[in-house]
Amino acid sequence: MNQLMQHIDALVGNDQVAVIATAAIILVATAVCARLVSKFLRKVLNLGDDIPSSSIFVNIGRAGVWILGVCIMLATCFHVDVSAAITALGVGGIAISLGFQDTISNLIGGLQVSLMRIVTPGDNIEVGSSSGVVKDVTWRHTTICNSAGEEVIIPNSIIGKTALTHLPPANRVSLPIVVATDGDRLDEVARAIERTASEAASAVVELTQKPVLSFSAIGNAGFEGTLVFQVADSGLGGKAGDAALRAIAPLTRTNAADRIADEALERARQREGEEDGAEPARTPNRASKPKPKSSRHGLPAGFRSRMTRALRMRGGGGSQGGHA
Numbered sequence: 001m002n003q004l005m006q007h008i009d010a011l012v013g014n015d016q017v018a019v020i021a022t023a024a025i026i027l028v029a030t031a032v033c034a035r036l037v038s039k040f041l042r043k044v045l046n047l048g049d050d051i052p053s054s055s056i057f058v059n060i061g062r063a064g065v066w067i068l069g070v071c072i073m074l075a076t077c078f079h080v081d082v083s084a085a086i087t088a089l090g091v092g093g094i095a096i097s098l099g100f101q102d103t104i105s106n107l108i109g110g111l112q113v114s115l116m117r118i119v120t121p122g123d124n125i126e127v128g129s130s131s132g133v134v135k136d137v138t139w140r141h142t143t144i145c146n147s148a149g150e151e152v153i154i155p156n157s158i159i160g161k162t163a164l165t166h167l168p169p170a171n172r173v174s175l176p177i178v179v180a181t182d183g184d185r186l187d188e189v190a191r192a193i194e195r196t197a198s199e200a201a202s203a204v205v206e207l208t209q210k211p212v213l214s215f216s217a218i219g220n221a222g223f224e225g226t227l228v229f230q231v232a233d234s235g236l237g238g239k240a241g242d243a244a245l246r247a248i249a250p251l252t253r254t255n256a257a258d259r260i261a262d263e264a265l266e267r268a269r270q271r272e273g274e275e276d277g278a279e280p281a282r283t284p285n286r287a288s289k290p291k292p293k294s295s296r297h298g299l300p301a302g303f304r305s306r307m308t309r310a311l312r313m314r315g316g317g318g319s320q321g322g323h324a
Contacts, residue, residue: 023077030069034062052120054137056110102157106140109156113137119159126165127154133170133234147238170234171208173201173241179215179252180222186215190225193248197227200247205236211244222252 041061045053074080097104113119114137123134125144132146142154147170168174175197181189190213197211209230217224227244231237 019077023073026069026073026076030066030073033069034065037061037065052114052117052137054110054114054121056114056137056139059139102155103140105157106155109160110137110139110142113142113156113159118164124167124170126167127159128162130154131165131167149235169230171232171237172228172230173237173244175227175241175245176224177213177227177245177248177252178219178222178224180254181252183223186223189251190215193227193251196247196251197229197244200243201229201231201240204240204243206232207240208232 038058038061041058042053045057071082074085075082119125119134119137119142121134121136125131125134127144130144130146130152132144132152135143135145135151137143137156140156142156142159144152144154146152177193179186179189179193194211194213197213198207201207201211207229209228211227211229213225213227215223215225227248229240229244231240
């Protein structure tokens, strides 16, 4: 028992063991501090709008903590003159800069695009032949996610040297269309297109902004415009745009006004059917009146002609008011 105690005392009294234990404690404390600093910086970057929430700032803060911890360990445990070491590194700074030229260029490029807010996470950008949504800006590269779901790695130095284009948000769907219809009924056709596109796109994905159609020019084929709406999931924007375009295609042709009239007649027929179903049943002995001649939509021909004439009179009244 006494021999064991003597061995423990000799081991504890050994200077090398004390130095190793002290160095290990300093390194563990440095790791804990680096982790706390990383969490604090992430929370601050996510709360504030002045500095983008890029991981490059977290990496720089964590590297600074580790450099400080290693300097304290060298000075305390191994009695290394840190200032002299820094001076020696300064003398060899030219060789170091030449060896790490690409790394330093990417680091400085990442700081520039982040501090100047040229690129922030969530932006939809195009750099050269690559385009997508920015996921993160690190100390070496920028990661973007393209429309196919692939992650593209772009060095920060290339972003600083290549022309960068900020694209519209990825969840915004823009459909250029040409409407070939009578100018007097353009507003009516535009409302029908917006309503139809909203119904078709809503069946695919949730909409955060309803479709809005705005015209910009008059071409040889008709009125040129753009249908714009926003979706909740940017990954389904292409499918929503395809569904909306397929639904509004018949409304962009020359017979769009007739189609709108047919839709109005169909809705009127449905309302009349609901009202007839709500009426009380009649006695079976009463002679049924002869049914009037129906059109191809199941409506009386007179009712269809009155509806069509009313739509044309409304369009004619709007044009006369415009001339007045």
